[in-house]
Amino acid sequence: MLKRSLMHGTRTFRVAIRALGRNKMRSFLTALGIIIGVGAVIAMVSIGEGAKRGIEDRFASMGTNLLFVSPGSRNVRGVHSGFGSFQTLKAEDAAAIEELPAVMFVSPAVNARAQVVYSNKNWNTSIQGTGARYPEVRAWDVEFGSYFDESHVRAAAKVCVLGADVKQNLFEDEDPVGQVVRVKRIPFKVLGVMKRRGESGGFGSRDDMIAVPYTTAMRRLQGIDYIQSVDVRAVSAALMPEAQRQIEELLRVRHRIAPGAEDDFQVRNMSEIAETAAESTKIMTILLGSIASISLLVGGIGIMNIMLVSVTERIREIGIRMAVGAREKDILLQFLTEAIVLSLIGGLIGIGFGIGSSRLIKKIQMFSSMNTVVSVESVLLAFFFAAAIGIFFGFYPARKASRLDPIEALRYE
Amino acid sequence: MAQNIIELRDLKKTYCIGETEVNALRGVSYAIEEGDFLAIMGPSGSGKSTLMNILGCLDRPSSGEYILDGEEVSRLDKNRLAGIRNQKIGFVFQSYNLLSRTTALENVELPLLYSSVNGKDMTERALAALASVGLTDRSHHKTNQLSGGEQQRVAIARALLNDPTLILADEPTGNLDSRTSSDIMNIFKTLNEDKKITMVMVTHEPDIAAWARKRIYLLDGLIVREERD
Numbered sequence: 001m002l003k004r005s006l007m008h009g010t011r012t013f014r015v016a017i018r019a020l021g022r023n024k025m026r027s028f029l030t031a032l033g034i035i036i037g038v039g040a041v042i043a044m045v046s047i048g049e050g051a052k053r054g055i056e057d058r059f060a061s062m063g064t065n066l067l068f069v070s071p072g073s074r075n076v077r078g079v080h081s082g083f084g085s086f087q088t089l090k091a092e093d094a095a096a097i098e099e100l101p102a103v104m105f106v107s108p109a110v111n112a113r114a115q116v117v118y119s120n121k122n123w124n125t126s127i128q129g130t131g132a133r134y135p136e137v138r139a140w141d142v143e144f145g146s147y148f149d150e151s152h153v154r155a156a157a158k159v160c161v162l163g164a165d166v167k168q169n170l171f172e173d174e175d176p177v178g179q180v181v182r183v184k185r186i187p188f189k190v191l192g193v194m195k196r197r198g199e200s201g202g203f204g205s206r207d208d209m210i211a212v213p214y215t216t217a218m219r220r221l222q223g224i225d226y227i228q229s230v231d232v233r234a235v236s237a238a239l240m241p242e243a244q245r246q247i248e249e250l251l252r253v254r255h256r257i258a259p260g261a262e263d264d265f266q267v268r269n270m271s272e273i274a275e276t277a278a279e280s281t282k283i284m285t286i287l288l289g290s291i292a293s294i295s296l297l298v299g300g301i302g303i304m305n306i307m308l309v310s311v312t313e314r315i316r317e318i319g320i321r322m323a324v325g326a327r328e329k330d331i332l333l334q335f336l337t338e339a340i341v342l343s344l345i346g347g348l349i350g351i352g353f354g355i356g357s358s359r360l361i362k363k364i365q366m367f368s369s370m371n372t373v374v375s376v377e378s379v380l381l382a383f384f385f386a387a388a389i390g391i392f393f394g395f396y397p398a399r400k401a402s403r404l405d406p407i408e409a410l411r412y413e
Numbered sequence: 414m415a416q417n418i419i420e421l422r423d424l425k426k427t428y429c430i431g432e433t434e435v436n437a438l439r440g441v442s443y444a445i446e447e448g449d450f451l452a453i454m455g456p457s458g459s460g461k462s463t464l465m466n467i468l469g470c471l472d473r474p475s476s477g478e479y480i481l482d483g484e485e486v487s488r489l490d491k492n493r494l495a496g497i498r499n500q501k502i503g504f505v506f507q508s509y510n511l512l513s514r515t516t517a518l519e520n521v522e523l524p525l526l527y528s529s530v531n532g533k534d535m536t537e538r539a540l541a542a543l544a545s546v547g548l549t550d551r552s553h554h555k556t557n558q559l560s561g562g563e564q565q566r567v568a569i570a571r572a573l574l575n576d577p578t579l580i581l582a583d584e585p586t587g588n589l590d591s592r593t594s595s596d597i598m599n600i601f602k603t604l605n606e607d608k609k610i611t612m613v614m615v616t617h618e619p620d621i622a623a624w625a626r627k628r629i630y631l632l633d634g635l636i637v638r639e640e641r642d
Contacts, residue, residue, distance in 0.1 A: 011526060022514055320510045323471065324524040324571065325499020327492045406471050410510060 033299025034346025042354025048285025129217025145192025319409025339394020503572025
């Protein structure tokens with residue numbers, strides 16, 4: 001029984017291939033709709049996946065036991081201003097946080113953008129004021145030279161550490177350690193260069209920065225007496241909630257916030273931020289994927305269109321087949337198989353096309369910060385979607401063919 | 414006396430064309446014996462095509478009985494009728510009705526696609542059928558490369574494939590010249606005499622009808638005359 005149905009299956013398949021082969025150009029154009037649809041779905045989803053992977057890598061490299069303390073939003077008579085509008089977070093707060101039992105290291109942050117000058121070259125980059133523990137907090141080591149230490153921070157010393165991009169742009173192959181760069185006309189002695197961390201999912205390079213002591217950034221570069229945020233590394237991932245609770249308690253006391261009043265600061269942990277970022281890339285992936293799916297749908301309608309034309313053209317053939325004993329089911333299966341074979345062939349070529357274009361996107365210089373990842377799921381999904389479209393859009397024409405009256409069909413001119 | 418392969422009892426067929434009813438067959442009773450060679454004649458509109466369609470299990474009568482090879486088939490559903498066409502009936506049409514852009518061999522194999530015969534037997538039987546109509550050397554030609562007479566012989570080979578109880582020919586020589594026509598009729602005669610296949614043929618040409626051993630004349634949906642050699 002199984003052998004018989006298998007035999008019938010391969011026979012129906014052969015008949016379908018032969019019928020499609022009789023009209024190669026038309027079959028190809030019909031499949032093209034599916035090829036483009038499947039290809040677009042795979043390429044678009046790979047862009048979304050690439051962004052997601054980039055964000056995940058970025059967060060994973062920083063470690064999960066990281067907390068960020070930032071000033072809260074100001075609420076003046078019901079009007080909220082944005083985060084960071086408070087100037088209440090001070091360097092002393094950061095020092096007090098470091099004393100907490102659940103906290104390992106802290107690094108205050110004071111960031112700005114500025115032009116960095118070395119001899120006749122200059123470069124616009126992010127100037128990140130950090131604490132001496134920044135490499136430990138962010139799990140980011142120095143490649144050569146050294147990071148500045150507590151004494152540099154205390155003295156608001158004019159020293160800096162370069163990100164790999166800045167080093168490349170200003171010094172090329174020269175050794176920068178011991179050289180002097182200028183930021184806002186202030187000379188900074190280069191102590192070291194950070195390890196390259198690479199591009200990350202469309203957010204620009206993380207190596208395009210220089211680090212200076214946060215005290216220097218506050219007093220010499222920005223002229224402010226508050227810090228913008230504090231990066232905190234908890235003792236362990238398990239102690240994250242405890243560290244968060246301790247920080248909140250401490251800051252409420254230090255900032256003299258009455259019970260029941262709103263905090264003037266905000267503590268967020270890494271996994272929350274990672275989740276938010278992952279959520280937004282997921283939405284992007286779904287959006288890109290669904291736009292591409294529309295072209296797959298249009299391809300399916302193309303199949304239905306061609307199959308309807310094909311049924312009309314082949315009414316006499318259908319009549320002949322019925323006369324020699326084809327049942328309704330046989331005719332239905334034959335036309336359905338043709339539609340499915342068309343969309344599956346289209347689907348297979350489309351997978352190749354999609355993988356190819358996602359590689360191409362990765363290579364093109366214009367999108368240099370864009371990573372693409374072709375996932376097995378997206379390939380399988382697109383392929384089964386193509387097959388489903390073949391069945392769905394092939395069914396109506398096939399049923400129409402199978403319902404023909406053999407006498408009428410044989411007489412059809 | 415030979416057994417009756419077909420028995421028709423008071424067959425009636427009524428079509429509704431819009432509001433008007435057309436009585437294509439108004440009570441046909443007839444028996445065809447195994448090994449008969451029958452010609453059905455009559456002017457157009459006499460009901461011979463309708464009778465042919467019913468005999469070929471392509472259509473069902475409105476009333477009456479049709480017993481084919483001992484089985485009452487007039488009330489069977491479409492799928493069962495398809496099975497009977499496949500196993501018991503071979504068709505030969507005026508316009509050959511072959512698949513175009515397809516080889517003679519594949520055309521002949523067609524009925525086996527819808528029965529349970531494996532691929533190798535299929536080709537063997539199709540080649541044997543082509544040989545019996547003298548077309549072995551044409552088996553891999555596409556049908557549009559064949560002459561009218563050759564095409565009709567391919568159609569006959571196809572009709573022979575499932576060892577039918579009955580071959581139904583509808584104006585089989587209508588598109589052929591007189592020499593080719595007699596070739597085709599010779600094939601029918603040989604099949605009928607040597608293989609004892611029952612032949613039923615619709616024609617309006619008296620000299621073609623003369624090849625048959627019995628002739629019935631239809632007029633307005635009734636058999637009005639029978640001739641036997």
